[in-house]
Amino acid sequence: INLSELLNLDEIEDAATKVMSKKAWAYYYSASDDKISKLLNTQAYRSILLRPRIFVDCRACDLDMTILGHKVGLPLFVSPTAMARLGHSTGETGIAQGCRPFNALQIIANNSSVSPEDVVSGAAPTQVFGWQLYVQLNRKSSEDMLARVNRLDQIKFIVLTLDAPVSGKREDDERVNIQATSSGSISAQLFAGTDPSLTWSDTLKWLSRHTQKPVILKGIQTHEDALLATQYAPFIKAIVLSNHGGRSIDTAPPAVHTLLEIHKYCPSVFDQVEVWVDGGIRRGTDVIKALCLGAKCVGIGRPALWGLAAGGAEGVERTLQILSDEMKTCMRLLGARTVGELGPHHVRISICPGD
Numbered sequence: 001i002n003l004s005e006l007l008n009l010d011e012i013e014d015a016a017t018k019v020m021s022k023k024a025w026a027y028y029y030s031a032s033d034d035k036i037s038k039l040l041n042t043q044a045y046r047s048i049l050l051r052p053r054i055f056v057d058c059r060a061c062d063l064d065m066t067i068l069g070h071k072v073g074l075p076l077f078v079s080p081t082a083m084a085r086l087g088h089s090t091g092e093t094g095i096a097q098g099c100r101p102f103n104a105l106q107i108i109a110n111n112s113s114v115s116p117e118d119v120v121s122g123a124a125p126t127q128v129f130g131w132q133l134y135v136q137l138n139r140k141s142s143e144d145m146l147a148r149v150n151r152l153d154q155i156k157f158i159v160l161t162l163d164a165p166v167s168g169k170r171e172d173d174e175r176v177n178i179q180a181t182s183s184g185s186i187s188a189q190l191f192a193g194t195d196p197s198l199t200w201s202d203t204l205k206w207l208s209r210h211t212q213k214p215v216i217l218k219g220i221q222t223h224e225d226a227l228l229a230t231q232y233a234p235f236i237k238a239i240v241l242s243n244h245g246g247r248s249i250d251t252a253p254p255a256v257h258t259l260l261e262i263h264k265y266c267p268s269v270f271d272q273v274e275v276w277v278d279g280g281i282r283r284g285t286d287v288i289k290a291l292c293l294g295a296k297c298v299g300i301g302r303p304a305l306w307g308l309a310a311g312g313a314e315g316v317e318r319t320l321q322i323l324s325d326e327m328k329t330c331m332r333l334l335g336a337r338t339v340g341e342l343g344p345h346h347v348r349i350s351i352c353p354g355d
């Protein structure tokens with residue numbers, strides 16, 4: 001694959017689809033039930049309009065920023081996704097290498113196919129990581145993993161995923177595995193050990209005994225839960241508005257709708273925790289819109305996996321390069337020179353639900 005001929009993230013997905021095994025493709029592509037949330041994730045951004053200002057000197061354009069105080073080169077992060085080696089032999093290490101030129105944040109999944117020690121050991125000293133936790137029925141195994149992760153300085157926080165106490169019904173994944181074997185879908189196998197009994201104070205109390213690192217809650221889908229999360233600040237430092245890429249409960253809202261809900265009902269959340277979003281980001285304009293609406297940074301799940309499958313570390317780098325270039329073009333045409341200048345005045349949201 002000639003990566004330089006791939007001009008946008010959809011073309012990278014198409015190229016990856018052609019070279020991947022059916023099983024790997026199905027695991028990455030799949031979403032729950034009728035994939036309504038997956039579709040809405042991308043459509044939600046398309047229904048928001050930008051409000052470009054003119055006569056702004058836009059020679060300089062800077063994407064540098066900080067995430068929870070850590071310097072990064074892009075307002076983007078790679079969301080945690082299990083099993084990167086299904087798509088490419090370098091797995092999560094390939095993703096880390098692709099992030100390197102941008103000093104982009106990568107969140108390593110609990111179910112990563114490369115150990116966190118190995119992912120971090122090959123990274124540049126300035127690269128920052130998070131580690132995502134699914135609390136296991138076997139608590140001791142989660143405690144042991146946390147002890148290992150606690151020793152890795154470049155892992156700056158723990159991302160606790162809460163939108164998937166059980167797996168959603170992902171039929172593409174089920175179908176290829178019924179045809180191939182009888183061992184069940186990859187999702188079903190991965191979720192077999194996770195604990196569906198978690199609750200706010202018990203689980204967070206337990207977690208606070210096993211890590212000193214800041215904690216981020218991933219999978220917030222309502223303003224009520226965003227507000228509840230702030231009761232646990234500053235132990236909780238950030239929340240990720242996410243519907244798991246449409247892979248958990250179908251017809252859950254896209255993150256951008258939850259973002260708008262928070263603006264409407266409890267805007268104080270933005271002062272107490274950083275609000276991150278993911279799901280459906282396919283263009284630089286999508287990232288910029290989320291930032292305008294108060295997201296501190298924006299995650300990509302599948303786009304990083306498609307990049308990895310299409311070209312290993314270079315494919316991930318190409319994915320980030322395209323998004324970075326598109327973001328800069330968008331900011332220049334919008335009349336904003338730094339991420340900090342972006343605000344709600346740059347978007348028209350009146351046509352969006354929740355407004």
Ligand code: FNR
Nearest residue numbers: 028079080081082109161244245279280300301302
């Ligand atoms: C995921 N996601 C996910 N999230 C998580 O917290 N732990 C995990 O192990 C996984 N695994 C996973 C595997 C695959 C193949 C996908 C596609 C997704 C969800 C992920 O972090 C993120 O929320 C979504 O992928 C964002 O949507 P987009 O960018 O894929 O549209």
